[in-house]
Amino acid sequence: MASQRALRPQVLIVEDDTPVRRSLQLLLAAHGYAVRAYASAAQALADPTPSQSDRLIADPVMDEIDGVALLGSLREKGWDGSAILISGHLDDERTKQAEAAGFETILHKPFADGLLIEAVAKAVGDA
Numbered sequence: 667m668a669s670q671r672a673l674r675p676q677v678l679i680v681e682d683d684t685p686v687r688r689s690l691q692l693l694l695a696a697h698g699y700a701v702r703a704y705a706s707a708a709q710a711l712a713d714p715t716p717s718q719s720d721r722l723i724a725d726p727v728m729d730e731i732d733g734v735a736l737l738g739s740l741r742e743k744g745w746d747g748s749a750i751l752i753s754g755h756l757d758d759e760r761t762k763q764a765e766a767a768g769f770e771t772i773l774h775k776p777f778a779d780g781l782l783i784e785a786v787a788k789a790v791g792d793a
Contacts, residue, residue: 677786678719679703680710680736681752682728686775690723690752690782697783707731711739721786722749726760734760734767741768750785752777 677699681687684705691703702719704710708730716722722740724733731739737749751764754775764772771785 674698674700675721675786676700676702676719677721677723678710678716678747680707680722680724680728680733682706682725686725693779693782694786697786699786707733707736707739710736716740717743717745719745720747722747723782723786724749724751726751726753726764727755734763734769737767737769750782752782 675698677694679687679690679694679701681690681703682705687703687705691701694701702710702713702715704713707724707728710716711731717740722737724736726733733751740747749769750771750773751769752773752775753760756764756772756774761772773781773785
């Protein structure tokens with residue numbers, strides 16, 4: 667059983683909105699992904715296990731450390747996974763910053779569950 671868990675693609679969620687974070691966590695778990703979820707980038711960075719994740723899903727607007735800075739910090743630590751940015755408030759400048767930082771996919775809230783699952787599956791090679 668433990669070996670099956672180790673083979674499941676791991677997704678790191680960093681979202682400060684509790685209902686959104688929880689719904690993302692449940693959705694991804696229902697599709698077979700191992701999920702670690704944090705309410706802040708500082709919490710995620712304080713935990714050594716996010717480096718084991720295949721995929722990052724982050725909100726760009728959070729207190730203290732935003733999603734773009736989080737991705738930069740993870741990259742500095744050697745993390746080389748794929749990243750999805752999710753937001754209800756993206757202007758052109760923030761979108762350009764996210765793309766320059768390395769977010770491969772940007773989803774505007776609200777988005778269909780299938781779009782997120784498709785983006786995650788593509789990133790971890792399940793698609």
